[in-house]
Amino acid sequence: MAASSVGVLPSMSARHEPGAAPAGEGRSKAAKARAYTLLSDEDLLSMIGADDAEAFQALVERHxxxxxxxxFRFLRNATDAEDVVQDALLKVWTSGCKWESGRARFSTWLYRVITNRCIDLKRRPTSEAIDVVPEVASEAPSQVNEILRMEASSRLERAIAELPEQQKTALLFSYYENLSNAEIAEIMETTVSAVESLLKRGRQHLRAVLQREGADMLNSLKND
Known part of the structure; x- marks a missing residue:
């Protein structure tokens, strides 16, 4: 998903009168935009505190x-996922975030905000997400293998969705984001040993869910 599709960037567009900018001005803006990409999150946040919209745009594009x-992995709903990210990022622009320099990385703060918001949304009744099945023009081996790979991935994600919330959170950050146990502990505001326990119990639970789903599929085939 492109950063602009979150819906944040359009509201932060440049505040200039319409009309083509001179070539020199365009090159200057491009150079300035590149310079922003070299700044740390901490530097960008300081500039955002001074109402620097371009610093905000750079931070959005980065994260x-x-x-x-x-x-999306928490919610399995594109619209809800976009809303969560937009709300979290706009909070940085409109009221300043509660991230404190020296205590945690900005990304840790952001992932914590998003995780907590997703958990809140999951507690509300929502419409069931619909899986999109790709159309296949032929049964070429490469296409069949891709469908099998996608089905395996879909089964894994459905199984993870059945896990208790804390186990699911730890597994999502470990499996999909490749975060260390220490990073996960910081996001979840718990200890490393607690994360290790969540991951262990989560894997055991996940294995049981996948085995049960496999047995259900076999029984369904036998009954056909």
Whole structure:
């Protein structure tokens, strides 16, 4: 998902009168935009505190895709995931975030906000997400293998969705985001040993869910 699709960037567009900018001005803006990409999150946040819209845009472009991926894996709903990310990022612009320099990375704060918001949304009744099945023009081996791979991935995600919330959170950050146990503990505001326990119990639970689903599929085939 492109960062702009989150819906944050359009509202932060440049505040200039319409009309083509001179070539020199365009090059200057491009150079300035590149310079922003070299700044740390901490530097960008300081500039955002001074109402620097371009610093905000740079921060959004840096974090929006990964933030959306996390939200979508929790919610399995594109619209809800976009709303969660937009709300979290707009909070940075409109009221300043509660992230404190020296205590945690900005990404840790952002993932914590998104995780908590997703958990809140999951507690509300929602419409069931619909899996999109790709159309296949032929049964070429490469296409069949891709469908099998997608089905295996879909089964895994459905199984993870059945886990208790804390186990699911730890597994999502470990499996999909490749975060260390220490990073996961910081996001979840718990200890490393607690994360290790959640991952162990989560894997055991996940294995049982997948084995049960496999047995159900076999029984269904036998009854056909």
């Amino acid at each position: 929006a895709d990964r933030a959306y991926a996390i939200a």
